[in-house]
Amino acid sequence: MSAIDAQDLIERYIGVWNEPDPAIRRRTVHELWAEDGVHLLRPPQEVHDRAVSLGFGTAVLQARGHAELHARVTRAHEEFVAPGTYVFRIREAARRLDDVVTFRWESFHTGDGQVTGGGLEFLVLDEEGRIKADYQFVD
Template identity: 60%
Template sequence: MIDIQELVGRYVAVWNEPDPGLRREAVAGLWAKDGVQRLQPPQEIRDAAGALGLTAVLEARGHRELEVRVTRSYEEFVAPGAFRFRSRGGAGRVGDMVTFAWEMVPADGGETAGAGLEVLVLDEDGRILTDHQFIEA
């Protein structure tokens, strides 16, 4: 039985992890080897895709791509000292699916700068098979 609060804690922590080796280990511990994160792109990307008759979905698949995804986010938002990610609480689970909300807050306090919803599908070992990320505008 997976403790979803512990899972959510580890998930949020990986996005704040400064050590590349620990971040790599955390990615391998959270996601299945062929796990995937699908991200709802910003509206301007969806609009551009729609103008071409396409649907835009951004995706990172496998530990290597997921590590790059997490590292890029860390380098852009956390490493400069501007922001931290944290859970908003309220995680829920039905079968192999887990949902929770998160937010990006200024490192020195203040108003939420960004937020989103995660919908995770877990494998039998409790690792993430699919991670659907919806970023709030």
Template identity: 50%
Template sequence: MPNIDAHDLATRFVAMWNEPDPELRRKSIESLWADDAAHILHPPQEIREAAAGLGFASSTLEARGHDAIESRVTKSYEDFVAPGTITFRARTDAAVRLDNVVKLIWEVVTVEGYEVQGGGLDLLILGDDGRIERDYMFPGL
């Protein structure tokens, strides 16, 4: 596995979610993620309860492969970043690598004043080439 710096990876990972240019966003996805990678989200409580109410045994949400991950990242960008009031920020001081796992913490901050509005934790499982094979995302910190 290449020598991956956790702080650099956290910065590049969060920058992908803030990227306004669709072509650059796609290039970022392709460089960060393995071809068959999975982004697995532990959704907020209300979504988990709604899924359970519909009879779903699992309430995790998954995007698999570059196209699905690109759709997920683009939708997040359009809903949260594009309006111009918030952005995502990596807590590079909290990024840690242990073998092929990188733990990173990110924050949702206001564009004016950088006041923290929320955040989350991601556990990234890296492949032999250093790209993300699995991303377990836990929003709500």
């Protein structure tokens, strides 16, 4: 595996969700994730429980490949960051073990600085140091 700086990786990762420029966002998605990379999200408990109550065995959301990943990041940006309401930031420094990097993140309200959410990110890297699997557990 190529030598990567795990802290730099997660700073670029958080940065892409806050990035206002669509072209930079697209380029960063291509740089961070492998071509067939996947982002898997375990939604907040109430969303998960509602999906299960509707007959779904599990409620895991998935974006695979650069086009879907870019759409996922863009949608999150448009909903949370673009209106000027929230910003994402790192809450816990990167920890790396071989091809895995973990860290905790949070969102905060730009008006009053109150933390509004967060979660754990579990990234599995490929041989080039790009994300091949991104597991997101929302608190």
